[in-house]
Amino acid sequence: MQIDPRTNLSNQLAQTLINRVVEPDEKREITITFRVSYAEKTRLEQRCNGVVQSDYIRARLFDYALPQPKLTIPEVNRQAIYELKKIGNNLNQQTRAINEAVKIGSQPLTTEVKEYLQTLKELTALLEQTHISLYQVVPEED
Structure with a gap:
């Protein structure tokens, strides 16, 4: 029995495609x-x-x-994370503004300014801890 050359070629192509290793990091441009x-x-x-x-x-x-x-983050946590990021940005802006003012000499580095900067630093750390805790997965109870 003779095999049609097109069938043979088609079978070879199919076998080649089966054995071909597809790299997972290739650019994906086609939608199926x-x-x-x-x-x-x-x-x-x-x-x-x-x-x-x-x-x-x-x-x-x-x-x-x-x-x-x-990870599926509940909506309430997403809202809290959004608000925490806004607060964190405001704290960072205040810290930068104070440090810049001290640097150019328009604000003396007084004890009160040092204490305020320390408070900003502590608040930023607390915000970061809270932010991380909102991403933690709570085990489901059976």
């Missing part, structure tokens, strides 16, 4: 969409378990290691 049923979508979401769906599918399809799940 496909349809699934409601049941398949639910099953996919359950399997992803915090991993971005495209990353999960890519890892399964190309035998990459599964990426770490993304």
Whole structure:
């Protein structure tokens, strides 16, 4: 039985593509969409378990290691983080303004100014600790 040359070439191409290693850090420029049923979508979401769906599918399809799940930050924490960043920016601006004023000589470095700068430093550290605690994952209770 003779195999059609086009079929043979097609089979060779398919085998080459199967054996080709796809590097995960290649630039991704192509979008692929496909349809699934409601049941398949639910099953996919359950399997992803915090991993971005495209990353999960890519890892399964190309035998990459599964990426770490993304942290889900509650809305209240996102709002608090946003406000803390604004406060932190204001503290940094005040600190820079005072240091610049002292540097150019328009503000003497008095004991009160030193104490105020120390207070700003302590507030900034407290804000950073609070910010970090808002990102920590609280274990779920069964």
